[in-house]
Amino acid sequence: MSIRIVADRSRCTSAGNCARVAPELFDQDEDDGMVILLEAEPPASLVDAAREAETLCPASAILVVED
Amino acid sequence: MAVTNDAVTFPALREKTKPFDPPPAPVGADGTPARVRIWDGTEAWLMTSYADSKAVLSDERFSADPNRPGFPEKSAAYQAAMAERNVRTLDNPDHDIEKRMLIRDFTVRRVSAIRPKIQEKVDGLIDAMLQAGPPADIATDLAFPVPTMVICELLGVPYEDREFFGKRANLCLSSEVSSDVASTAGRELEAYLETLIDRKNAEPADDLISRLVVDVMRPGERDRQHVIAQAKLVLVTGHETTANMIALSVLALLTNPDQLELLNSSDDPAVLSNAIEELLRYISVAHTGRRRVAIEDVDVNGTLIRAGEGVIVANNVADRDESVFPDADRLDIRRENARQTLAFGYGIHQCMGQLLSRVELQVVLGTLWKRMPTLRLAVPFDEVPFKEGGSVYGLHALPVEWDKG
Numbered sequence: 001m002s003i004r005i006v007a008d009r010s011r012c013t014s015a016g017n018c019a020r021v022a023p024e025l026f027d028q029d030e031d032d033g034m035v036i037l038l039e040a041e042p043p044a045s046l047v048d049a050a051r052e053a054e055t056l057c058p059a060s061a062i063l064v065v066e067d
Numbered sequence: 068m069a070v071t072n073d074a075v076t077f078p079a080l081r082e083k084t085k086p087f088d089p090p091p092a093p094v095g096a097d098g099t100p101a102r103v104r105i106w107d108g109t110e111a112w113l114m115t116s117y118a119d120s121k122a123v124l125s126d127e128r129f130s131a132d133p134n135r136p137g138f139p140e141k142s143a144a145y146q147a148a149m150a151e152r153n154v155r156t157l158d159n160p161d162h163d164i165e166k167r168m169l170i171r172d173f174t175v176r177r178v179s180a181i182r183p184k185i186q187e188k189v190d191g192l193i194d195a196m197l198q199a200g201p202p203a204d205i206a207t208d209l210a211f212p213v214p215t216m217v218i219c220e221l222l223g224v225p226y227e228d229r230e231f232f233g234k235r236a237n238l239c240l241s242s243e244v245s246s247d248v249a250s251t252a253g254r255e256l257e258a259y260l261e262t263l264i265d266r267k268n269a270e271p272a273d274d275l276i277s278r279l280v281v282d283v284m285r286p287g288e289r290d291r292q293h294v295i296a297q298a299k300l301v302l303v304t305g306h307e308t309t310a311n312m313i314a315l316s317v318l319a320l321l322t323n324p325d326q327l328e329l330l331n332s333s334d335d336p337a338v339l340s341n342a343i344e345e346l347l348r349y350i351s352v353a354h355t356g357r358r359r360v361a362i363e364d365v366d367v368n369g370t371l372i373r374a375g376e377g378v379i380v381a382n383n384v385a386d387r388d389e390s391v392f393p394d395a396d397r398l399d400i401r402r403e404n405a406r407q408t409l410a411f412g413y414g415i416h417q418c419m420g421q422l423l424s425r426v427e428l429q430v431v432l433g434t435l436w437k438r439m440p441t442l443r444l445a446v447p448f449d450e451v452p453f454k455e456g457g458s459v460y461g462l463h464a465l466p467v468e469w470d471k472g
Contacts, residue, residue, distance in 0.1 A: 013163060013166070013414075013415040013417070014163070014166055014167060014170045014174075015417050015421070016173070016174055016175050016421075016422055019174075019175040019176075020175050020422060020425075021406070023175070028174045028175050028176065030171065030174060030176065030177075031167075031171060032167040032170060032171075033166075033167060033170030033171065033173070033174050034167075052406070055406075055407065056406060056407070058124075058125065058412075058413045058414050058415070058417040059125070059414065059415060060125065
């Protein structure tokens, strides 16, 4: 199963949880702390990390979509 | 809303025999929110389930602005000293704008860069304890100095002034002082920060206050009062929380030797990291709830909250929700979903210092037992002085001893 990550910067509240739990997939802008999506279509080995970031995002700015 | 007879006073005191468990909290029929009465005699809804708590904290129809009518403020002190406009009290869109001016110092990368400095400080503090003791007081000798030094460095506040601002910060967060006392403490902090801001303006350094001065005050985007309010918030909320979390974590591990053994038998950073999530969930130092007021009628999982009604999210009770965290009253450092803790809150107001706090906990708990493998309590457990009367749960002292090697 492949997944796709959507990071909605209009919802992002700069909490940084995504970059903390899935640094391979997300970074945080150095100036405003907002999400930077590094990998929209992660390999199978990072699916759990992507879902963790989705669960922990306090602003529901990260969505993991199954293709 | 009319005063009803069944509203229970919130928060209650903890049961003496269960200092790590939240105090008893009322729940409505079938687990629905109950009505509680707070310090000023007004009533509010109390959210104790995980689902209701998350629903309220992530819904921006609930305002965090204590100046709105109906807001269920934490205490007289909070009302007097903590109600100004800052990232804690602003709703969106203002909240995100203000937060982005501060967040640079709290990002994952920035916090990782501070880690070696934190390690150095922790090593030095443990060296000093080993030299002077046994015994030692973990609260005074380790738990408080670490976050205080970190926040001083980050903000650019002189560490030598820690007694001055520490005492006043404590008064602002207390539930046991009058509004006059808190308000004086708040004003003294503001005056102190004002002088500091003038010094930074004359000679900017590499710290948060200097950056606010240079980037937003000088160009006239925000006035000095605004910079004072932001700096005060970070200073007041930035050390008491982590300090008590460190002290209580050490105590929780000392009194759960099986969990301590599990923690120390692994060098995997993921084990330590998960243990900290579980300690955050289990201890939850922010123990008087997150406060909100509804700005329109909202249905929260079947309960209608009317516009103007206050809501208290008991995050510490929600973190013991059995439907999310089975056997929730047990400290289990291998708990798989410990990361879902609401200890730092949820929604746009989730704690801005959470990454910093985690790194401080990682360094302290990852170092302490390596240096002091025989660390133990120096007094019986029931003589450990818990600090209950503030918005942050904690310890007045944590007397420990060890075998001198």
